[in-house]
Amino acid sequence: ETGVTQTPRHLVMGMTNKKSLKCEQHLGHNAMYWYKQSAKKPLELMFVYNFKEQTENNSVPSRFSPECPNSSHLFLHLHTLQPEDSALYLCASSPNLSQETQYFGPGTRLLVL
Amino acid sequence: EDQVTQSPEALRLQEGESSSLNCSYTVSGLRGLFWYRQDPGKGPEFLFTLYSAGEEKEKERLKATLTKKESFLHITAPKPEDSATYLCAQEDFGNEKLTFGTGTRLTIIP
Numbered sequence: 001e002t003g004v005t006q007t008p009r010h011l012v013m014g015m016t017n018k019k020s021l022k023c024e025q026h027l028g029h030n031a032m033y034w035y036k037q038s039a040k041k042p043l044e045l046m047f048v049y050n051f052k053e054q055t056e057n058n059s060v061p062s063r064f065s066p067e068c069p070n071s072s073h074l075f076l077h078l079h080t081l082q083p084e085d086s087a088l089y090l091c092a093s094s095p096n097l098s099q100e101t102q103y104f105g106p107g108t109r110l111l112v113l
Numbered sequence: 114e115d116q117v118t119q120s121p122e123a124l125r126l127q128e129g130e131s132s133s134l135n136c137s138y139t140v141s142g143l144r145g146l147f148w149y150r151q152d153p154g155k156g157p158e159f160l161f162t163l164y165s166a167g168e169e170k171e172k173e174r175l176k177a178t179l180t181k182k183e184s185f186l187h188i189t190a191p192k193p194e195d196s197a198t199y200l201c202a203q204e205d206f207g208n209e210k211l212t213f214g215t216g217t218r219l220t221i222i223p
Contacts (some may be wrong), residue, residue, distance in 0.1 A: 040215065042214055043211075086174050098144070102147075102211065103155050104158070106154075
């Protein structure tokens with residue numbers, strides 16, 4: 001596979017469930033990102049990792065927990081989510097931070113019941 | 114607070130009818146202005162990066178331009194397959210984050 005892949009593509013979960021989103025990039029990039037995209041709102045940056053180290057946590061609630069075991073993989077662990085967390089979650093990667101084009105995965109459409 | 118404003122919110126054009134999408138940005142020290150295309154249910158697809166006022170870039174029927182306050186995405190003789198949401202984003206010096214606009218939903222009618 002090429003580019004940035006995300007699994008699952010769709011996820012329905014209850015507020016008491018625990019689930020994880022996975023992102024993998026095959027581009028040899030060093031920086032990876034999680035974004036949230038809700039209807040009628042701009043993409044919201046959630047987390048940034050550079051060389052596996054978290055460099056940004058954009059005031060995200062603790063019910064979202066990221067994990068970056070290596071530069072190619074990024075996870076977003078979800079627990080006790082709220083219905084307002086329903087959105088498209090996008091992963092992106094770039095060669096490095098700063099002035100570098102970010103390449104996005106197809107996203108995971110999350111519905112919290 | 115840095116802001117990116119895109120207009121119009123939605124645009125419907127006949128096939129072959131040229132037009133422009135606008136992206137206004139507020140940051141004074143622009144490091145880069147990015148354009149993406151997003152199809153329904155998919156992630157944004159990179160189109161262009163512009164770095165300085167006066168710069169222009171082209172790809173097929175699309176041309177992106179940049180001034181000190183805004184960027185335009187010109188679409189010439191569009192086809193139905195150009196229908197998508199077009200997003201712009203700014204990156205400013207001292208802040209290695211992209212700030213996105215809400216996008217323009219473009220529909221090309223055959």
